[in-house]
Amino acid sequence: MTPRFDYHQSAPEALNAMLALSDYTSRCGLDPTLAELVKIRASQLNGCAYCLEMHTREARALGETEPRLHLLAAWRESPLYTERERAALAWTEAITLVATSRAPDDVYADVRAHFSEVDLVNLTLAIGVINTWNRLAIGFRAVHPVANT
Numbered sequence: 001m002t003p004r005f006d007y008h009q010s011a012p013e014a015l016n017a018m019l020a021l022s023d024y025t026s027r028c029g030l031d032p033t034l035a036e037l038v039k040i041r042a043s044q045l046n047g048c049a050y051c052l053e054m055h056t057r058e059a060r061a062l063g064e065t066e067p068r069l070h071l072l073a074a075w076r077e078s079p080l081y082t083e084r085e086r087a088a089l090a091w092t093e094a095i096t097l098v099a100t101s102r103a104p105d106d107v108y109a110d111v112r113a114h115f116s117e118v119d120l121v122n123l124t125l126a127i128g129v130i131n132t133w134n135r136l137a138i139g140f141r142a143v144h145p146v147a148n149t
Contacts (some may be wrong), residue, residue: 004140018132025126029119033062034088037072038123039130040095041089044073048134053144055130087111088123097125 008015026035036059043051056069071078075089091111094101101107115123136142 001141001143007136007140007142018129018136021125022129022133025122025129027124028125030122030126033059033064034085035126036062036064037068037085038088038092038126040069040072041075041092042127042130043134045093045096045130046138048137050137050142050144051130051134083102084114087114091120091123092127093095095124096131 036055037053040052040059043055059069060066064068068080071080072089075081083087087110090107091144094103094107110122111123
């Protein structure tokens with residue numbers, strides 16, 4: 001795959017705004033490991049290789065385990081995730097696929113039982129941010145780093 005162009009260089013003011021929002025969501029109080037799981041799940045749904053490489057690497061650095069990373073795409077069928085993580089992952093899917101999901105009431109009720117209003121706003125912003133990064137990376141064909149093996 002060949003990148004279409006360097007969107008960071010082409011629109012630095014826009015990217016600075018995105019980076020500021022990303023910075024906010026990284027320091028807003030969400031558990032960093034949970035935030036990485038959310039970013040990975042949204043990136044799986046969107047098919048963003050660039051973000052999947054980045055956020056699985058970052059999750060590992062935070063101590064996330066290989067089994068949980070490998071099973072994230074099938075989190076509903078695995079006992080490895082907490083109820084809070086399950087609620088956040090279901091909300092991630094609902095918000096990422098909002099055009100078809102319409103953010104169902106049952107998914108909202110479950111996530112609301114595990115997150116305060118402030119935390120739910122922050123979680124939803126984090127989901128929105130990763131979805132925007134996915135769209136930038138996919139749309140402009142960003143290529144993830146390739147480790148020498």
